[in-house]
Amino acid sequence: MKILIIGGGGMVGQKLAHSLADNPLSPGDAVTLFDMAFPDTGAPAAKRVTGNVTDPNAIQTLASERFDLVFHLAAIVSGEAESNFDLGWNVNMMAFRNFLEAFRSQHDASDGAYVPRIIFTSSIAVYGPPFPDKIGDDFPTNPLTSYGAQKAVSELMLTDYIRKGYVDGMAIRLPTIVVRPGKANLAASSFFSGIIREPLNGQEAILPVADTVRHWHASPRSAAGFLRHAATLDLDQLGPKRAMSMPGVSCTVAEQIEALRDVAGNDAVALIKPQPDETIIKIVAGWPRNFAPERAISLGFTAEPDFASIIETYLREDKA
């Protein structure tokens, strides 16, 4: 199977690429990674193509290779999409449309024989408040960030291309992915990883929100697992609704911190420094707290059972 990971240089993309290298979906899998840049070290065995998703020629060249399976992970993250309106809409919507068009033109050129499977990473940011205690599969998508709007738009476009038979696939709404290895990024959710990762590495971490904040998490390993499962799932059973929330762990920041204490003790917890940030407090107040992702669970998607397991995954797989 010819597999393409757009955004293959990013954290989840690399996790997925490693997973495919260690455990192929089928014998003879050939994996291509596309991204603006790749990590210097620890990269898995895969072909690398450097380019920008906003470059139509680059995407058309990729599409002409007629990959069987395409994971589309590239995006401007939430904080940056909010501060840079043009960049967010250009990358997260317009480039995704160009991507769909490039693959549709290959479908047309094949007289309809070529129907790639596209697995798109959407986000729980498609939902906006007020929220129920648990967000069910039929909760409407009223995003309150540009990032969330761009993801919701992309889901609608993908679903229509699928409905018309130009491509197949689905959109998976990822929980916030923690514990991210490496450095903090521009996502407003970055601190959810930072307050675990930094103390486990003996460094101070800023906590910009109250510890009563409840949120919805899954590990990088689970993210890669969702993508792998979507790649091999019988999609006909999904019917026309091709976007759904993934499973995860709902917990408060205080519960995150207690899980850290259990693993790493009081000294680690003491490295977390509360420092309220009104901008982040305001953004996070508009985020979902808990889900009832019954559809995804019934389709066999799985995540960690609790936050302690998420920390254990980090220590086992991702700690530098």
Added chain:
Amino acid sequence: MKILIIGGGGMVGQKLAHSLADNPLSPGDAVTLFDMAFPDTGAPAAKRVTGNVTDPNAIQTLASERFDLVFHLAAIVSGEAESNFDLGWNVNMMAFRNFLEAFRSQHDASDGAYVPRIIFTSSIAVYGPPFPDKIGDDFPTNPLTSYGAQKAVSELMLTDYIRKGYVDGMAIRLPTIVVRPGKANLAASSFFSGIIREPLNGQEAILPVADTVRHWHASPRSAAGFLRHAATLDLDQLGPKRAMSMPGVSCTVAEQIEALRDVAGNDAVALIKPQPDETIIKIVAGWPRNFAPERAISLGFTAEPDFASIIETYLREDKA
């Protein structure tokens, strides 16, 4: 007030233009109509600009006039958007994005002083089955047509531009508008008007679906009324959710026909010729049947109380 109607040559655009000419929203209103073409006769007093919404220069020139109020009605209708995928997405999504960008650039050029009010006509086609008996304001948008997807995408874009303060406004999800004067159009819903209009004009009409089909209707007069109401409403009370279903009349085709019989007798009803069309049957099976548009009603939007009133509106205002 400087008012622009994009799609001002169309049926609802003309109805609105007539309404604004007869009864201005404020003293000294100056109305500009933009469309590809205009009716030869019966046009209201208004400036006409001929052009295509897909022409960025034309839209930028319009935007530079800094209208206070813009009604955006232009669209490729449902049947045509389904048969011509490129045309539908280019007009109903891409041109709407270019329109928003043109007005945002005027906002930026004014250092934020210019914030036009944009009233966008969306559609109940943003909803897809399975439906509850009545679709409430929190029912999710899962369109099953390209037209519905394009309208849902446009709502998301408009809502994000509003949230960022670049424009103000709202999106109104119109019921199917009946009884449309003039000729049948390419909308799959065209027969809902045809089975009333043609018999009232002594002509045969094709009924392509079973008379048990239930659907959601409002008159052209009500459509213009929704737009006028949205133009003067205090939008702050809407909060961040800027798209909503409008009121209407839920009835079956059989009930439509009985209302026609009451007004025009058995001879008129005898002109309706059942002629099942599998394509239209399939499309209409995916359409909403009834709504509980409580939000719009609480905001003061009003429609006809029953289908007989819709026929009376046609006879009084629209019959050739």
